[in-house]
Amino acid sequence: MPQSTSAPSKRIVIVGGGAGGLELAAKLGRTHGREHITLVDSRPFHIWKPSLHEAAAGTLDIHQEGLSYLMLAHLDGFSFTQGRLESIDRERRLITVDAVNDAQGQEVLPRRELAYDTLVLALGSTSNFFNTPGAAEHAVTLDTTENAEQFRLTMLKAMALVDQAKVRNPSARLDLVIVGGGATGVELAVELTEASHVVSAYGLPNFRADRDLAITLVEGAPRILSALPEKISVAATKRLTELGIRVETACRVSEVTDNTVRTADGREFPAQLCMWAAGIKGPALLADLGLPLNKLGQIEVNERLETPDPHIVALGDCCAAPWRDGRTVPARAQAAHQQADYLAKKLTARLRNNPEPTEPYVYQDHGSLVSLGQDAGVGSLMGKLAGRGLFVSGTLARLMYMSLHLMHHRAVLGASRTVSLALARLLMRRTRPRVKLH
Numbered sequence: 001m002p003q004s005t006s007a008p009s010k011r012i013v014i015v016g017g018g019a020g021g022l023e024l025a026a027k028l029g030r031t032h033g034r035e036h037i038t039l040v041d042s043r044p045f046h047i048w049k050p051s052l053h054e055a056a057a058g059t060l061d062i063h064q065e066g067l068s069y070l071m072l073a074h075l076d077g078f079s080f081t082q083g084r085l086e087s088i089d090r091e092r093r094l095i096t097v098d099a100v101n102d103a104q105g106q107e108v109l110p111r112r113e114l115a116y117d118t119l120v121l122a123l124g125s126t127s128n129f130f131n132t133p134g135a136a137e138h139a140v141t142l143d144t145t146e147n148a149e150q151f152r153l154t155m156l157k158a159m160a161l162v163d164q165a166k167v168r169n170p171s172a173r174l175d176l177v178i179v180g181g182g183a184t185g186v187e188l189a190v191e192l193t194e195a196s197h198v199v200s201a202y203g204l205p206n207f208r209a210d211r212d213l214a215i216t217l218v219e220g221a222p223r224i225l226s227a228l229p230e231k232i233s234v235a236a237t238k239r240l241t242e243l244g245i246r247v248e249t250a251c252r253v254s255e256v257t258d259n260t261v262r263t264a265d266g267r268e269f270p271a272q273l274c275m276w277a278a279g280i281k282g283p284a285l286l287a288d289l290g291l292p293l294n295k296l297g298q299i300e301v302n303e304r305l306e307t308p309d310p311h312i313v314a315l316g317d318c319c320a321a322p323w324r325d326g327r328t329v330p331a332r333a334q335a336a337h338q339q340a341d342y343l344a345k346k347l348t349a350r351l352r353n354n355p356e357p358t359e360p361y362v363y364q365d366h367g368s369l370v371s372l373g374q375d376a377g378v379g380s381l382m383g384k385l386a387g388r389g390l391f392v393s394g395t396l397a398r399l400m401y402m403s404l405h406l407m408h409h410r411a412v413l414g415a416s417r418t419v420s421l422a423l424a425r426l427l428m429r430r431t432r433p434r435v436k437l438h
Contacts, residue, residue, distance in 0.1 A: 296320070
């Protein structure tokens with residue numbers, strides 16, 4: 001346990017154990033100790049959210065990939081409280097954490113109150129259905145690990161049913177529509193295509209993915225990956241087309257039913273399964289705090305990630321931080337990582353009763369990488385090394401994409417444990433199927 005030089009009365013509570021919240025807790029915990037730093041999350045383990053599309057496809061096992069918050073708290077010197085954030089009393093500076101029940105509904109942990117001197121909101125985001133009729137009822141999202149696991153099981157069941165139906169009806173097939181051509185939608189489409197080939201080889205004799213699985217990617221913008229350079233979009237579209245994935249752009253979804261996705265221009269796409277990856281918004285709880293929100297329900301913060309309440313700061317997808325040209329910082333993992341670094345310095349000064357840094361948080365766009373399968377990727381690198389922008393693709397881009405996950409592990413586990421974990425998983429792959437089948 002580190003020897004803290006912090007004032008004994010200072011308590012920082014971080015709500016949300018995603019990429020930014022967890023990295024901030026680890027950085028502060030190593031310096032100031034568990035008596036000053038508490039992390040709150042509704043789940044007992046951490047999954048890097050950009051990898052949820054792999055969990056949904058079954059190429060990543062969340063029960064092996066998950067990192068226990070209690071273990072991380074022990075390693076990094078912070079305190080962990082499990083439970084869903086129920087409410088925030090800004091006047092008394094208290095948060096209420098809901099009770100935790102087991103699968104049978106029996107209470108394991110009671111409802112609790114935690115006092116704070118500084119509250120860090122790192123609650124992430126939820127899917128934005130944009131009031132599309134039927135979307136909330138019939139579409140699946142990748143907001144949580146539970147969503148990803150449920151979709152994986154549903155997909156396996158649907159493939160098995162098609163395999164059985166082929167005996168009686170040779171034209172039977174599985175139609176899947178993914179709404180949203182951003183990074184999540186594109187990566188999921190590719191991952192599901194590759195995984196379905198593996199699943200069929202493991203015991204679905206009548207199911208052939210290239211013939212019996214139809215994936216349609218629907219995007220409202222003129223091109224997929226519209227937030228990224230056009231060269232990346234063109235390369236990704238080419239890759240999707242080669243895999244047999246149908247790409248429909250400039251196509252706004254107007255309704256989702258239990259078996260169809262309809263668009264504003266009158267088209268219909270059959271869909272036994274619909275995955276919604278078309279946008280994000282702030283968690284509903286934020287609307288009850290009395291803090292200013294933007295039109296997406298995210299907390300508006302200033303250039304130092306501060307809210308109008310001097311005791312509350314925010315980072316990650318749940319907040320809208322100013323950037324350039326009147327825009328806000330994009331909801332990306334690299335932004336959360338940078339914000340965690342910035343707040344670690346700011347809150348360390350606060351804990352030590354030193355003047356806080358006056359320089360603003362400035363988002364540095366280092367480019368974007370998109371996974372296009374186990375052996376391919378596409379992306380652009382920005383910054384001093386790459387100048388105006390360096391286009392990368394293929395295996396190199398895929399390896400660089402994988403390194404982002406390792407960098408996150410390094411931030412919370414340290415270098416030696418990250419190397420050990422990576423080697424262990426590489427060796428375990430030789431004894432397990434490439435896709436989770438149970």
